[in-house]
Amino acid sequence: MGRTYIVEESVGQYLSNISLQGKAFVSGLLIGQCSSQKDYVILATRTPPKEEQNENLKHPKAKLDNLDEEWATEHANQVSRMLPGGLLVLGVFIITTLELANDFQNALRRLIFAMEKSMNRKRLWNFTEEEISERVILHVCSSTKKYLLFKSLYSARPADWKYQSGLSTSWLSLDCTIHIDIHIPLSSTSVSYTLEKNTKNGLTRWAKQIENGVYLINGQVKDEDCDLLEGQLLNSDHRSTATVQICSGSVNLKGSVKCRAYIHSNKPKVKDAMQAVKRDILNTVADRCEILFEDLLLNEIPEKKFYILPHRVFVPIPGSTIKLCDYKFGDESAEEIRDHFIEMLDHMVQIEDLEIAEEVNTACMSSMNNEASLEHKDDKQLEQPIKTTVMLKIRQNIGVIAAFAVAVLAAGISFHYFSD
Numbered sequence: 001m002g003r004t005y006i007v008e009e010s011v012g013q014y015l016s017n018i019s020l021q022g023k024a025f026v027s028g029l030l031i032g033q034c035s036s037q038k039d040y041v042i043l044a045t046r047t048p049p050k051e052e053q054n055e056n057l058k059h060p061k062a063k064l065d066n067l068d069e070e071w072a073t074e075h076a077n078q079v080s081r082m083l084p085g086g087l088l089v090l091g092v093f094i095i096t097t098l099e100l101a102n103d104f105q106n107a108l109r110r111l112i113f114a115m116e117k118s119m120n121r122k123r124l125w126n127f128t129e130e131e132i133s134e135r136v137i138l139h140v141c142s143s144t145k146k147y148l149l150f151k152s153l154y155s156a157r158p159a160d161w162k163y164q165s166g167l168s169t170s171w172l173s174l175d176c177t178i179h180i181d182i183h184i185p186l187s188s189t190s191v192s193y194t195l196e197k198n199t200k201n202g203l204t205r206w207a208k209q210i211e212n213g214v215y216l217i218n219g220q221v222k223d224e225d226c227d228l229l230e231g232q233l234l235n236s237d238h239r240s241t242a243t244v245q246i247c248s249g250s251v252n253l254k255g256s257v258k259c260r261a262y263i264h265s266n267k268p269k270v271k272d273a274m275q276a277v278k279r280d281i282l283n284t285v286a287d288r289c290e291i292l293f294e295d296l297l298l299n300e301i302p303e304k305k306f307y308i309l310p311h312r313v314f315v316p317i318p319g320s321t322i323k324l325c326d327y328k329f330g331d332e333s334a335e336e337i338r339d340h341f342i343e344m345l346d347h348m349v350q351i352e353d354l355e356i357a358e359e360v361n362t363a364c365m366s367s368m369n370n371e372a373s374l375e376h377k378d379d380k381q382l383e384q385p386i387k388t389t390v391m392l393k394i395r396q397n398i399g400v401i402a403a404f405a406v407a408v409l410a411a412g413i414s415f416h417y418f419s420d
Contacts, residue, residue: 004038004160005136008167010319011044018046018095020142025096025104027072027111028346029079030138032090033264035272036130039090040264042168043317045346047075067107069114076115077122078344081287082324084314085174085261085280086272089119091136098143108137122290124207124282128275168320172228172268174261174277180285182206186249195303196293198251203289207282224271228263257284258312258357262322284312284325291327313337314355318347328356 011030018026028046032039050071076089083089092112094104112135136159140147147161184202186193193201261276288309295301310327317324324345328337334351341349 003136004162005041006038006167007041007161007163008043008320009163009165011041012163014044015093015095015140016145020095020097023049024100025067025094027067027092027094027108029076030090030093030136031079031083031087033086033262034088034090034131035264035266039136040167041090042087042320042322043345043347044093045079045344047072048343048346067111069111072111073115073118075344077118080119080122081283081291082326082341082344083283084323084325085259085278085283086263086276087322087324089115089135091138093138093140095140095142098141104139105137112137122286124203124286125211125279168317168322170265171262171322172265172273173321174263174273176259176277178257178259178281180253180255180257182253182285184251184253186251195251196289199253199289199293200286202251203282203286210278210281213278222270224269224274226270228268228270228273253285253289253309255309257281259284260314260323260325288312288327295329312357314357315341315349315353323355 020026026046028044030041031043031045032041050068072092080089092108092115094108096104116135138147138161182202184198184206186198259277259280261273261280263272263276291310292307296303296307308330310329313326313328314323315326316322324341326337326340334354334356337354338349338351341347
């Protein structure tokens with residue numbers, strides 16, 4: 001039996017409303033959440049065409065070989081940055097003329113492979129063994145508006161596509177504000193590398209601390225297989241340690257980071273919530289750094305000691321309690337952020353709906369001679385335990401349903417919670 005996809009009813013309406021306007025095909029992304037039993041599709045967004053590509057696709061003999069994989073992959077990367085914890089690009093859709101109905105499978109398989117390769121390279125985390133990481137392909141015929149073929153990337157098994165009204169109106173929202181102070185020591189060799197390379201290497205090590213952290217609910221460890229709002233409490237003596245390392249320089253990331261994750265309300269487990277929050281922490285820090293490096297390259301800004309990382313901006317999905325996000329530098333206007341949302345997501349956004357997180361984040365690089373630095377080690381070397389705390393709250397569309405403390409045993413990071 002194939003996968004079951006529960007789909008927001010508005011997604012079907014969105015796909016039906018897309019007009020080819022003389023083009024041979026239109027492609028885009030499907031966005032949602034994976035679970036062990038089924039996947040949830042809450043949003044679809046078409047890939048904006050290049051101007052020159054737009055003209056080529058209007059040719060009556062245009063083929064799917066004209067599909068620009070690099071452009072579509074970049075769109076997927078941009079949209080991935082806009083997804084809070086728990087949400088993913090689940091796959092792609094394509095709307096074609098009746099003549100191309102049997103000519104799309106190979107082109108889309110190549111596209112999904114390129115997209116997945118690009119996004120995997122940027123992630124600081126990996127899918128678990130329990131997760132289904134395959135991507136879905138959805139084909140729609142522009143003439144009949146029927147879904148002529150629906151197959152997964154690696155399997156020929158048919159999938160079950162079910163619409164549900166109000167799917168994303170009752171998801172759980174998990175919010176926390178984190179104060180980070182990530183210290184990345186540089187050896188005598190790495191001190192000569194670029195800021196981008198050193199930062200990425202350091203974040204990879206830091207990500208392992210976040211992934212391996214122990215989370216406490218109400219001061220105790222909760223069984224990860226229990227329901228999120230219930231469950232038996234366990235005991236844990238896990239500790240993280242710090243040791244001294246000689247380094248020639250360092251990269252430091254400091255500031256307050258607004259994290260947010262969403263999970264479906266169909267009996268979510270504790271492990272689902274923790275996984276979504278962890279991934280949002282990793283994604284948002286890595287994405288801010290990557291955006292900074294892109295800005296430095298694009299504007300040819302000379303390397304200096306301190307940089308300001310972009311702030312996070314949230315915006316609601318129409319008809320949903322879920323909010324997506326983007327990133328804003330201090331000199332960017334609200335109009336620019338709104339226009340970027342509209343371009344990437346193909347949904348109307350009002351400036352007054354933008355929720356700008358009040359954050360001050362910096363990245364600095366400095367050179368030092370024989371400076372001692374803290375570096376995380378494993379449990380076997382219990383030298384100096386370090387304990388840090390996250391306060392996390394869970395919301396539903398009807399308001400706050402629970403608030404609990406979560407502690408992560410990881411070196412070098414402090415987590416704090418601020419109530420609204």
